[in-house]
Amino acid sequence: MANVAQWVQGARPRTLPNAIAPVLVGTGAAVGTGAVRPGYALLALVVAVAMVIGVNYANDYSDGTRGTDDDRVGPLRLVGSGVATPESVRTMAFAWLSLALLAGVLLVSLSRQWWLLGVGAVCLLGAWFYTGGKHPYGYLGLGEVAVFIFFGPVAVLGTAYVQSGPPSALSLIGAIGVGMLSCSVLVVNNLRDIESDALVGKRTLAVLLGDTDTRRLYAALIILPMVLSLVGALRSPAMLLGLLAAPVAYSPLRRVCGGIRGRELVAVLGDTAMVMLVWSLGTAVGLAMAILG
Template sequence: MATVTEWVEGARPRTLPTAISPVLVGTGAAVGAGAVAPGAALLALLVAVSLVIGVNFANDYSDGIRGTDDERVGPLRLVGSRAASPATVKTAAFGCFGLAAVAGLVLVGVSGQWWLVVIGALCILGAWYYTGGSRPYGYAGLGEVAVFVFFGPVAVLGTTLTQSGAVGAGALIGAVGAGTLTCAVLVANNLRDIPTDRIAGKRTLAVVLGDRGTRLLYLVLVAVPFLITIAAAFDRPALLCALLALPLAVGPLRRVLGGSDGMELIPALRDTGFLLLAWSAATAVGLAVAGLG
């Protein structure tokens, strides 16, 4: 039976910046549009965190029963390490999805945006079928596409919409930046796992592109948010505060472009998450100030 510490590690808390960041950006855009709805923001955060933890447990279960994690390089996987039974981990995943669904229903009820129920259902299906089912799209090189969509436009614009009732250019800018940086987190993870994923038949985009191509993709994904920040700053100078996060990109870029592999890439994964969180927090402030000004 897994210990509490192992369950916490299995939930992969290092990935929580991917849940928090789009909510920060979306809330900043909403405040900039004149909306102050802390209750809705907290509900959106609960939905996002529950989904991320749920997808982590779902991946643990699905990869574990396929044997993908038998030669695990990264953090503990509950099923692959035999610390917990597949059924228990699957139950934990669906428990998280259930919590996200309940919080999401309350959120759409408060906001009146009932059509978002369909989007929420698609998020849960996307979370499960990333590695679940007979034909998981994460095994077909589509993980980054889904991550961009769900953690960029869906999460950011959904957060803004449920608070302000409308989506402006600032939210769109934030959605692209949050989506690409979240993809960078996934790419750093999949770069580390190329050798074991290739053996297990898990055809991620990193496996398709190969080591060099994946490292170049990571560079592009990290650069895009800062480039759009500079471009958007001509109209919204307050967004330049997002450049304060730029020094945090140095460490992970040095590791990824410098050829680090295996366990050496775990700090790059962690630091990319911190970079995402810092850029998102600064962008949220910039969007709020730009709108209020």
């Protein structure tokens, strides 16, 4: 039976910035309109965090039962390592996804944006079928596409919309940037596992692209949000605050482009998440200042 520390590891806390970043940027946009609703922002954060933890446990269950996680370099896999039964991990996944559902329904009922129930249903299906089901799309090189959509435009613009109505063009820049940086976290994760995934037939985008092009993709996903900050600055100089992430991005970029492999990429995962957080915080402040101005 897994202990508390192992369950925490299984939740993969290094991926939680993927949940925090879009809520930061979406709320920053709402603050600028003067219509920010802190309670709604908190509910959006609960939805996002519960979704990330739920999908992490769901991936652990699905990959573990397929045997994909039998030989992994990264964080502890509960099922693959044998410290927890598949049934207990599946139950944990359903519990967290249910929390996301409950918080989402409450948020929709308070904001009265009923159409978002459909968006939420698609998000839940996307969370489970990423590695679950007979034909998981994460095994077909589509994981990055889903991460971009769900943690970029959907999460950022959804957070802004329930608080302040239709988002601005600058909010869209923030949503695209967060989506790219969320993808970069997944890309470095899949780069680390490229050899083991190929051996078990898990055709991630990294497996399909190969080592060299995956590293180039990672670099593009880190650099392009900085370019978006410059583009946003054409409308409002406050958007340049996103460039505070540039110094933070230097080390992981240098290491990935320098060819590090295996366990060395585990640390890069956390560094990449930090790049996303810093860029998102700077952009959130920039959005608030830009729209207020």
